[in-house]
Amino acid sequence: MINLEWYRIFLHTAKCRNLTKAAQELHITQPSVSYAIKQMEEAVGLKLFHRLSKGVELTEEGRTLFDYVEQSFAMLDSGQKHxxxxxxxxxxEIRIGASDSLIKHLLLPQLNAYHQQYPGIRIRLSHGKTGEITKRLKEGEIDCAIVHLPIEDSELTIHTLAVLEDCFVVGEDFREWTNHPLSTKELAELPLIFLSPGSSTRVSIEKWFAAQGFAVNPDIELGNIDLLAEFARLGYGVAFISRSFVQDELQSGTLYELTLEEPLPPRSIGLALRRDMKLSVAAEGFVQILHR
Amino acid sequence: MINLEWYRIFLHTAKCRNLTKAAQELHITQPSVSYAIKQMEEAVGLKLFHRLSKGVELTEEGRTLFDYVEQSFAMLDSGQKHxxxxxxxxxxEIRIGASDSLIKHLLLPQLNAYHQQYPGIRIRLSHGKTGEITKRLKEGEIDCAIVHLPIEDSELTIHTLAVLEDCFVVGEDFREWTNHPLSTKELAELPLIFLSPGSSTRVSIEKWFAAQGFAVNPDIELGNIDLLAEFARLGYGVAFISRSFVQDELQSGTLYELTLEEPLPPRSIGLALRRDMKLSVAAEGFVQILHR
DNA sequence: ATCTTGTCATAGAGGTGATCTATATCAGAT
DNA sequence: ATCTGATATAGATCACCTCTATGACAAGAT
Structure with missing residues (x-):
């Protein structure tokens, strides 16, 4: 069986064309090189070097082997560098899963910071709902997932990242409703604008109404946070949305927040990771940025 | 510095996804594998495997390295095979079977070329008739056979090498018979010189006569091509022989070719190999020379 | 809840083979 | 004849690979 270290000695010897110099480069003694080459030649049953009076020269067979060994070692060097x-x-590369809205309204600063800090790393985002995203995480298709909480899953490690505060907002046409705290009954009778059924935001507000005995039926259902805000601004009704997603509009006065008698349920965003899997270095860097 | 033997251990472990099994394949103990992997991970400063409750799995970094190491080792394997x-x-050594005449008159150039190119390879020739030769081939006594075609045998692979053109030749004493095309009847009445019964050359010409209703009985039967030509030259009669075997004599005017009304049957020479057997490297080289 | 099985990790001991030192040998230069 | 630069060989040494023994852990079976 060929000792792999012989290959290294062979390679250096072939390049130096001198056992003594190869020994110096390899930090071993010249007899070590001589003996290793001898053993290797015996093992393959062929002479690899012509012994000259001043140094050595590869034989035809030695040149043949040299090509392979050189490429092989170049491959290992590339691997080490990589x-x-x-x-x-x-x-x-890092593969992140999150909903579009979370990506746009929550993650962008951290993604920008990460990308700036590590420009050589490829960021791959995949969007979807929390259920889809956790499935991809568990199947190893993504490295980490930004999800709505709570999630109970023994295969996952969950870290809370942020608290989301939701609110109802209106445009100029419905501004009069901000004059006093609304009861849930009053609210339920207004034209409501929600996200699609099944989204975490939607589920949480439906639960809030149901806990107070109201079956709510929104006038408008949209799949996009920006559209929610836009339809509210245009006077189509009352949109339910996370406050942080529209804080620009609230500050500039294009949208107004309703005040409710009954407090809205708190919601959180979390980072989900596979419990049994060590993160890649790239993913570890992103997680650290998220936790700042 | 990375110990190259660690790469081998890494490769096996990655393929087995189990340290215990990798140890078995490498003929070392499981703690040896565990310790080698640990040292390697410390040397590169990265985790290469996730430790699971049942075996291990490459990390992202481990997968990256694996690609390089696999290619590198494949390269070394190729080098060793080469x-x-x-x-x-x-x-x-190469063992070739052919008839004496084929050896002398057809194969000599290729044998010379082969011997010159591979002086270290021992060429062993065995002579005999096509039937005997194919038997030895099938019994593994020879590596390849040069035979007369056609041959139908499911155990053999046949490649056509050359077309043989046969002819009847005479010496000075019978030169007058070359003045006009001979009928087969005229030919059958001349004293004929043939090879021994059973030789392919003999069989083919007997069939030719029989197809025309003649049972031919040669005056002289010889076992040697050179003797055939020599007896024709000496005026003993008309010899049936392959033209390429006597083209020197035909050109120099010591032998003359008869012209026949009925064309002689075409014959071919082929290379027969065992279908189920991979050729040795030595035999492969010879086959390539034959196909030039 | 407990036991069994299969697996990986660690520690200390052992031994083997890579490498050392010492020196011989050789070819070419002076 | 002597020197120089090189490789080859022999016996000794010791570094480190691998061993044995055993611990730790998780999953599955009972």
Missing amino acids: LHNLKQLHQG | LHNLKQLHQG
Whole structure:
């Protein structure tokens, strides 16, 4: 069986064309090199070097082998460099799953910070609902998931990232409703604008109404946070939305927040990771940025 | 510095996804594998495997490295195989079967070329008739056979090498018979010189006569092509022989070819190999020379 | 709840083979 | 004849690979 270290000695010897110099480069003694080459030649049953009076020269067979060994070692060197780059975050990729709205309204600052700090890392985003995203996480298709909480899953580790505060907002046409705290009954009778059924935001507000005995039926259902805000602004009704997603509009006065007698349920955003899997270096860097 | 033997251990472990099984394949103990992987991970400063309750799984970084290491080892394997093949060309042997006449008159150039190109390979020739030769081939006593075609045998692979053109030749004493095309009847009445019964050449010409209703009985039967030509030259009669075997004599005017009304049957020479057997490197080299 | 099984991790001991030192040998230069 | 630069060989040494023994853990079976 060929000792792999012999290959290294062979390679250096072939390049130096001199056992003594190869020994110096390899930090071993010249007899070590001589003996290793001898053993290797015996093992393959062929002479790999012509012994000259001043140094050595590859035989035909030695040249043939040299090509293979050189490429092989070049491959190992590339592998080591690639690993080093991964370790230094000069290379790599991270696969993140989150809903579009979370990506746009919550993650963008951290993604920008991460991308700025590690420009060599490829960020791959996939969107979807919390259920879909956690499935992809568990199947190893993504490295980490930004999800609405709560989630109970023994395969996942969950870290709370942020608290989401929801609110109802209106445009100029419905501004009079902000004059006093609304009862839930009053609210239920207004034209409501919600996200699609099944979204976490939608589910949480339906539960809130149901807990107070109201079956709510929104006038408008949209799949996009920006559209929710826009329809509210245009006077189509009352939109239910996370406050942080529309704080620009609230501050500039294009949208107004309703005050409710009954407090809205608190919601959180969390980071989900696979419990049994160590994060890649790239993913670890992102997680650290998220926790700042 | 990475110990190259760690790469081998890493590769096996990655493929087995189990340290205990990798240890078995490598013929070392499981703690050896565990310790080697640990040292390697410390040396590169990255985790290469997730430890699961049943076995291990490559990390992202481990997968990255695996690609490089796999290619690198494949390259070394190729190099070893190439060397092995070169070694075979230095020290191997080839066993060829053919009739004496084919050896002398057809194969000599290729044998010379082969011998010159691979002086370390021992060429062993065995002579005999096509039937005997194919038997030895099937019994593994020879590597390849040069035979007269056609041959139908499911155990053999046949490649056509050359077309043989036969002819009848005479010496000075019978030269007058070359003045006009001979009928087969005229030919059958001349003293004929043939090879021994059973030889392919003999069989083919007997069939030719029989197809025209003649039972031919040669005056002289010889076992040697050179003797055939010599007896024709000496005026003993008309010899049936392959033209390429006597083209020197035909050109120099010591032998003359008869013209026949009825064309002689075309014959071919082929290379027969065992279908179920991979050729040695030495034999492969010879086959390539034959196909030039 | 407890036991069994299969797996990986660690510690200390052992031994083997890679490498050392010492030196011989060789070819070419002076 | 001597020197120089190189490789080859022999016996000794010791570094480190691998061993044995055993611990730890998780999953599955009872």
